[in-house]
């Protein structure tokens with residue numbers, strides 16, 4: 439995959455309008471009303487929204503508003519924590535699965551960079567990827583660079599998706615991407631997160647292949663990869679994402695249990 443300026447992709451708006459549900463959703467999150475949050479997610483699904491759309495049009499606006507309220511002193515840190523964990527729990531339960539993933543060409547690893555604690559986005563995105571039939575692994579928040587690079591080297595996926603919320607972490611993203619490319623040259627690297635929603639020019643500073651700022655665009659990008667061969671070079675270092683150094687019998691057992 440070529441380096442240089444990332445391809446920045448954005449899907450057009452579309453799908454059911456969840457606008458009427460967003461106010462009640464915010465109130466339910468701030469009030470810690472799990473049944474109401476669940477009910478509103480179910481109503482969105484009944485209107486035809488998949489996880490990507492629920493994340494973009496229901497969850498994101500509510501959590502951005504929680505963030506604004508937090509900075510204005512209208513919501514406490516405890517209320518923010520409550521809203522975040524409630525959204526994460528309910529969405530996790532309601533997300534579907536797109537069926538069995540079809541091999542290493544469809545394996546994607548999500549991670550937040552070292553020092554980056556905003557991992558809710560990638561938790562949702564991993565659900566979106568699973569709904570698209572991808573084998574998604576989320577390494578969560580604050581993944582040390584060396585650990586991430588080693589993980590990707592040992593089990594090369596088709597794609598690595600890095601999340602950056604704080605603008606100050608863009609240089610760390612660039613360094614991480616350079617180190618991943620040095621050990622797995624063919625992997626497709628995506629970046630996204632608040633840092634790029636605030637200023638898309640920052641994509642160019644990372645060296646990533648693809649820049650995406652929302653869940654619906656990621657869903658569309660993942661679907662568009664269907665049928666395309668992975669760019670990961672067949673150097674024998676990965677079979678279904680499991681390290682080649684693993685004994686063949688153990689590898690088969692682990693692969694069967696996934």
Ligand code: B12
Nearest residue numbers: 502505554555556557558559599601629630631632650653
């Ligand atoms: C919840 C939250 C926290 C939680 C995070 C909990 C968790 N487990 O994620 C905690 C309490 C840890 C936290 C900490 C901090 N936070 Co905070 N936080 C928020 C808040 C309220 C919501 C974030 C969120 O979950 N949004 C919802 C998710 C779904 O959105 P998302 O992460 O952007 O992801 C979506 C897209 O960006 C995209 N995406 C994300 N990553 C990727 C990657 C790829 C590859 C792709 C394709 C797409 C993609 O898809 C996702 C789904 O659509 C925001 C407010 C806001 N406006 O966002 C502030 C906010 C991000 N935080 C902020 C700040 C300042 C901090 C702290 C510095 C506060 C402090 N003084 O300690 C620390 C920093 C910690 C750190 N080093 O990372 C500021 C950032 C300001 C700025 N512009 O830089 C914000 C904007 C609040 C504000 N208004 O000031 N925070």
